[in-house]
């Protein structure tokens with residue numbers, strides 16, 4: 001583990017954009033720890049939030065802004081919208097980011113810095129891999145579950161160590177990892193299988209056990225692993241087969257983020273996941289026809305939902 005035990009000396013201003021599963025937990029846990037000023041940036045006014053943390057439930061007072069015009073530059077921004085909502089959160093980033101701000105991008109995918117670049121000015125991007133499960137139970141109620149020892153993974157940089165320190169006193173357990181890029185890709189490989197297949201079939205993860213679906217996911221993973229190798233992601237040669245084996249151990253009754261978004265009629269995180277494979281494949285001249293087909297279907301589903 002990689003943060004000091006004592007709380008950081010200075011009180012910092014921390015803005016959390018998005019109060020869903022991940023952001024609600026982060027904002028609530030930071031506010032409960034009490035070391036920093038937490039400004040929640042959401043679409044609905046709230047005064048309090050109940051946060052079910054692994055050690056018990058807490059109720060925290062929340063300062064929630066709903067208009068980016070009311071915000072000013074802060075030390076840290078935690079961006080926790082779904083990746084497809086980054087554009088929508090652009091107005092928040094523009095007002096919250098100054099030259100000294102760091103934006104911890106707590107979203108899935110691999111293009112964290114590129115995603116915020118149009119809005120964040122000189123602010124620095126810190127990519128974060130989120131492992132904890134955050135569930136929104138109601139607008140003012142979220143639940144955190146630990147899924148593994150590490151709740152988030154961070155690259156081995158001074159900025160990442162500062163972020164780990166920021167989380168002191170919260171149950172969000174950071175892990176600084178020298179193989180951060182490989183971890184990003186490992187998670188991406190899981191996500192380009194579990195999310196699209198469950199969303200498109202509107203079935204929980206048991207669908208991954210079907211023989212015909214296994215043939216499909218094997219191809220998706222082989223394409224993705226070839227792209228990862230061209231990107232220098234540092235994955236083992238067995239990455240595709242390892243991921244296939246792993247996803248088959250996931251609980252059959254588990255949904256996925258994209259599955260729940262599809263059922264709820266929300267737009268899908270397709271471009272940040274499957275789209276990342278297709279874009280990187282095009283860059284390296286590696287064909288990814290099956291992922292491209294999935295992307296077309298996901299975009300059509302997402303746009304249909306939107307329209």
Ligand SMILES: NC(=O)c1ccc[n+]([C@@H]2O[C@H](COP(=O)([O-])OP(=O)(O)OC[C@H]3O[C@@H](n4cnc5c(N)ncnc54)[C@H](OP(=O)(O)O)[C@@H]3O)[C@@H](O)[C@H]2O)c1
Pocket residue numbers: 017018019020021022023041042043044080081082083085088089090092106107108130131132133134135136257269
């Ligand atoms: N949840 C998990 O367990 C988990 C685990 C690992 C990784 N992730 C990743 O973490 C990221 C966040 O996921 P999530 O599950 O927390 O998503 P989520 O529950 O859908 O929450 C996203 C939040 O962003 C808010 N939002 C969207 N546009 C906004 C805007 N313009 N201004 C302010 N708020 C805005 C939404 O507001 P509304 O309430 O108004 O819609 C919602 O509260 C995603 O990339 C996801 O893939 C999630």
